Amino acid sequence: MSNEETVYDYVIVGGGTAGSVIANRLTEDPGTTVCVIEGGPDDRNLEHVLRLRDWLSVLDGELDYGYTTTEQPNGNSHILHSRARVLGGCSSHNTLISFRPFAEDLDEWVAAGAEGWDNATVQSYADRIKCNIIPIAEKDRNDMVKDWVSSASEAANVPVIEDFNALTSHGDGFSGGAGFLSIAYDPYTGYRSSASVAYMHPIMDVRENLTVLLETWVGRILFDGDRATGVTATTKDGERITVKARHEVIVSAGAIDSPRLLMLSGVGNAEELGALGIESQHDLPGVGENLQDHPESIIMWETTRRIPENTVMDSDAALFVRRHEGDDPRPDLMFHIYQIPFDDNTKRLGYDSPEDGYAVCMTPNIPRSRSRGRLYLTSGDPEAKPALDFRYFTDPEGYDEQTIVDGLKIAREVAETEPFKSWIKREVAPGPKVRTDEELSEYGRRAAHTVYHPAGTCRMGAVDDDAAVVDPRLRVRGLKGLRVADASVFPTLPTPNPMVMVLALGERAADLIREDRRAEEGEAR
Numbered sequence: 001m002s003n004e005e006t007v008y009d010y011v012i013v014g015g016g017t018a019g020s021v022i023a024n025r026l027t028e029d030p031g032t033t034v035c036v037i038e039g040g041p042d043d044r045n046l047e048h049v050l051r052l053r054d055w056l057s058v059l060d061g062e063l064d065y066g067y068t069t070t071e072q073p074n075g076n077s078h079i080l081h082s083r084a085r086v087l088g089g090c091s092s093h094n095t096l097i098s099f100r101p102f103a104e105d106l107d108e109w110v111a112a113g114a115e116g117w118d119n120a121t122v123q124s125y126a127d128r129i130k131c132n133i134i135p136i137a138e139k140d141r142n143d144m145v146k147d148w149v150s151s152a153s154e155a156a157n158v159p160v161i162e163d164f165n166a167l168t169s170h171g172d173g174f175s176g177g178a179g180f181l182s183i184a185y186d187p188y189t190g191y192r193s194s195a196s197v198a199y200m201h202p203i204m205d206v207r208e209n210l211t212v213l214l215e216t217w218v219g220r221i222l223f224d225g226d227r228a229t230g231v232t233a234t235t236k237d238g239e240r241i242t243v244k245a246r247h248e249v250i251v252s253a254g255a256i257d258s259p260r261l262l263m264l265s266g267v268g269n270a271e272e273l274g275a276l277g278i279e280s281q282h283d284l285p286g287v288g289e290n291l292q293d294h295p296e297s298i299i300m301w302e303t304t305r306r307i308p309e310n311t312v313m314d315s316d317a318a319l320f321v322r323r324h325e326g327d328d329p330r331p332d333l334m335f336h337i338y339q340i341p342f343d344d345n346t347k348r349l350g351y352d353s354p355e356d357g358y359a360v361c362m363t364p365n366i367p368r369s370r371s372r373g374r375l376y377l378t379s380g381d382p383e384a385k386p387a388l389d390f391r392y393f394t395d396p397e398g399y400d401e402q403t404i405v406d407g408l409k410i411a412r413e414v415a416e417t418e419p420f421k422s423w424i425k426r427e428v429a430p431g432p433k434v435r436t437d438e439e440l441s442e443y444g445r446r447a448a449h450t451v452y453h454p455a456g457t458c459r460m461g462a463v464d465d466d467a468a469v470v471d472p473r474l475r476v477r478g479l480k481g482l483r484v485a486d487a488s489v490f491p492t493l494p495t496p497n498p499m500v501m502v503l504a505l506g507e508r509a510a511d512l513i514r515e516d517r518r519a520e521e522g523e524a525r
């Protein structure tokens with residue numbers, strides 16, 4: 001690669017969910033050059049990645065960074081935080097459940113200083129998303145899940161919802177409901193409509209202004225004074241390269257690797273970095289703080305008869321419940337159904353698992369968990385994985401713990417309600433002997449898992465908010481030519497699954513980048 005070829009207008013670190021969107025939008029202008037540097041391989045020939053139903057086979061393998069957590073005294077210390085190492089990022093191995101964010105989630109963002117991220121603005125960016133987001137096709141709706149939707153609706157006293165997103169984008173939102181999910185997929189082939197499928201495949205090898213470096217790992221951001229000028233990276237063959245950015249470096253490496261890269265580049269808590277032998281580039285103590293997740297637990301049953309095989313990805317429906325009274329209309333408990341034994345944590349606790357085809361689970365999760373954790377480096381060695389201390393179930397009021405207890409109880413009520421009841425042979429985990437709140441809490445927290453939604457570690461906030469990492473235009477505070485655009489900038493997690501919010505954020509990030517460049521060029525004239 002000649003020197004000349006290694007200078008681009010924009011360098012994007014991470015061709016994941018947000019990075020793919022930004023790369024596509026910026027290269028719509030033939031005069032703008034973009035280099036995407038992605039740690040994982042191309043997904044175009046990876047059948048098990050493209051076929052949505054095979055999602056579980058991608059977890060914990062060579063395409064998964066497989067982060068662990070620090071010890072969680074109140075929760076489960078054994079959770080594996082899967083993060084995809086492949087083009088498209090987590091949208092290439094997730095379940096592609098697609099919820100538009102709720103209006104009140106965005107009201108919360110604006111109140112937290114994220115000016116311009118109001119509901120009307122964000123919904124207009126969600127309208128632009130290219131992924132094929134549709135309610136699950138009729139052929140993929142199996143009879144057991146249909147019965148579950150009907151029982152969940154009756155037991156929780158909530159309506160059956162035909163299209164959750166229609167209520168969010170065209171209605172008044174909703175406070176609770178049960179229904180089949182909307183998924184980003186092609187129902188004819190069963191293939192993903194991930195960020196890479198929708199945004200990268202159509203333009204790779206087509207747009208001459210787009211360069212994609214695959215299986216190349218960015219180790220450091222380069223600075224000239226307070227301006228980011230490029231990155232150093234290591235290719236698959238071990239070659240060290242430097243890629244320069246004429247205008248900006250955009251970090252879209254995800255909620256774990258974005259703060260990690262900033263810290264390895266000297267952007268973070270100067271004192272802590274100094275103790276690890278990392279020279280401070282810019283003291284920004286918020287980097288890695290505000291780590292959030294949607295924690296969940298699990299109840300598993302054995303069925304009386306084989307579960308029908310038609311499905312999109314074995315988790316096709318959801319239930320939302322609002323327990324509280326008061327002004328906030330949002331639901332405060334969410335449940336996914338799993339038509340398979342989702343048994344990693346129950347097995348570890350000694351529970352058996354029903355034969356394949358005879359297990360069904362409900363996983364209550366905490367949509368707005370109150371526990372907050374942090375991510376930090378334990379060494380200056382760039383190879384060392386960062387420590388993830390989610391501090392699960394540590395909120396002083398015990399809100400998170402109570403939510404899981406309530407969730408397990410509501411799940412049992414669903415299983416007691418026909419027509420789903422007739423599918424249930426026995427409760428496998430936690431089992432009928434676990435009954436009191438104390439017992440349910442102990443089991444629920446030890447068997448807890450993640451819905452795989454870490455976020456918030458490069459929090460966006462007002463320009464004068466010293467604890468924020470990026471300003472509302474996603475620019476790293478106090479530095480020039482450097483933005484972060486991915487789930488790490490979320491001030492708070494949206495109530496439902498966050499991928500649509502990440503895609504919409506990518507869409508808006510591209511607009512902000514273009515606007516700022518026009519403004520800069522205007523000033524320069």
Ligand SMILES: Cc1cc2nc3c(=O)[nH]c(=O)nc-3n(C[C@H](O)[C@H](O)[C@H](O)COP(=O)(O)OP(=O)(O)OC[C@H]3O[C@@H](n4cnc5c(N)ncnc54)[C@H](O)[C@@H]3O)c2cc1C
Nearest residue numbers: 014016017018039089090094096097218254487497498499
């Ligand atoms: C198993 C699983 C299931 C999920 N299911 C759903 C779901 O159904 N619905 C939903 O809404 N959300 C779901 N999520 C969450 C959702 O997928 C993520 O929140 C979202 O995709 C995150 O997007 P991102 O752009 O922040 O990061 P990512 O998509 O993770 O992108 C980061 C990219 O950066 C690359 N990278 C990282 N560091 C470097 C580096 N130093 N150099 C080069 N490249 C680098 C990575 O390889 C990756 O491609 C799920 C997540 C997982 C893991």
